[in-house]
Amino acid sequence: MKDVVFIYPYYTYKIRLKNRIEFPPLGMLSIAAIFEKLGYKVNIFAIDDSFNISNLPKAFIYAYSITASVTYPFFLEYIPKIRNNAEIQIAGGSHVSAFPKEVLNELNLNTVFVGESEVSIKRWCLEGCIERGVIFGERNDVNNYPIPARHLLSENRIYLNNRIGGKYNNAISMFSSRGCTYCCQFCAITNRGYISYLSKEKFELELINIKFNYQKCEGIVLLDETFTFNQNHTFDISDLLNKYKLPFECNSRVDKLDRLLMEKLVINNCKEVKIGLESGSEEILKSMKKDIDIKKAKYIFELAKEIGLPIKLYLQHGFPFENVRTTKESIKYLESIKTFVSRVALYRFVPLPNSPIYSKNYINKYSWDKYTIYGNDSRWWGCASEYQEVEYSYELLKKYVSDNFNLA
């Protein structure tokens, strides 16, 4: 039997909540499931604190999942030392999708896969795994893909703690849809421009699989970019979660929520909706192309409070041309909504590769280890005095947020 070893970064460096178990890489587990279906024996190793290259077995294929640019240095360091373990070396993931040719050459790989890769990896395997350079992803019906191969990771990498409004342990992450049609300039999502939905039958099959294999499961973290994008889908999936008595949390946008939807979410045991508000400055939101109306957003937050649906906000500070004035606009706006929101997470702007802003000519480039959204304080744009102003105003916002909100 042919075998494949997957290597992915279990990234805990510069993560704020150190005691939290990180989400498993479901994209990579979906690719691993394709290999298993094709009869390969699959092994997965995480680059974590106990990673030791001498424990790695020989295999036919080594498959690297370069999930974010900040993790690329690990691969630059380890691949030259382990490449003789396998006949064939391939890679995929977010950083590969941003720089396929560079990754192919710098890591001296046989083939790299851009974007969603279930269809392309299957075809490549069936065609004999020959060296192909860069292979671009093809879209297909997500309902034809196998369930992500969670069983290949140990349970302690699947069960999540401190989730679903921060109140549940033994939660499990799932997607009920993939992709997004918005064009927020800071966002590095690879499957932009379309949304693929799991049918309720397919989602139920995965839920049953989870219920059977993970009997301690207390709830579900839905990772869909915007779970409420399509009302019928939201109703179907949340009804299913309720049927299996699984409380859940999900992501949404203020323009994709209304009274009926929020009431339905509450009835179906949704414990938190997470929303990327990003800023309270209309000017910054406009240049981010976030495409939301903060007056409407306030109305939605008020309604959510009335209905009893907890809201968590994601904020980011330091997008190009942020200054004291725009920061104060954000603070003023946050002051007007603070009683309606249960938790807030504050990040700093980072021009992530694959995001539209990354390729703008006024964006500075740094070494890959800087491309993290936690604790980043690099000067990504502007002159020294603009940077000083960003630093100063970030401290203002940070203080305001920590004095007035529960941080998450």
Ligand code: B12
């Ligand atoms: C869940 C998630 C996490 C989880 C799990 C990690 C993971 N990547 O799965 C956690 C919380 C750990 C995480 C952390 C971070 N993340 Co994150 N994360 C996501 C999120 C929301 C979903 C990932 C996902 O499952 N996508 C859906 C699947 C279908 O896509 P996929 O993962 O890309 O996988 C497909 C292909 O890439 C490919 N593929 C993947 N691996 C492989 C391997 C092989 C061999 C092959 C052939 C193909 C292949 O096939 C897969 C199936 O189609 C994405 C946003 C997004 N929607 O993608 C951000 C995202 C990947 N994260 C991002 C970032 C920045 C981070 C952090 C750096 C944040 C930080 N700390 O500063 C860390 C880095 C940690 C890490 N190990 O990568 C950025 C990456 C941008 C970039 N170029 O760097 C994204 C794109 C967010 C965004 N919208 O901007 N993240």
Ligand code: SF4
């Ligand atoms: S930030 Fe959210 S809404 Fe905006 S493009 Fe990314 S996934 Fe879509």
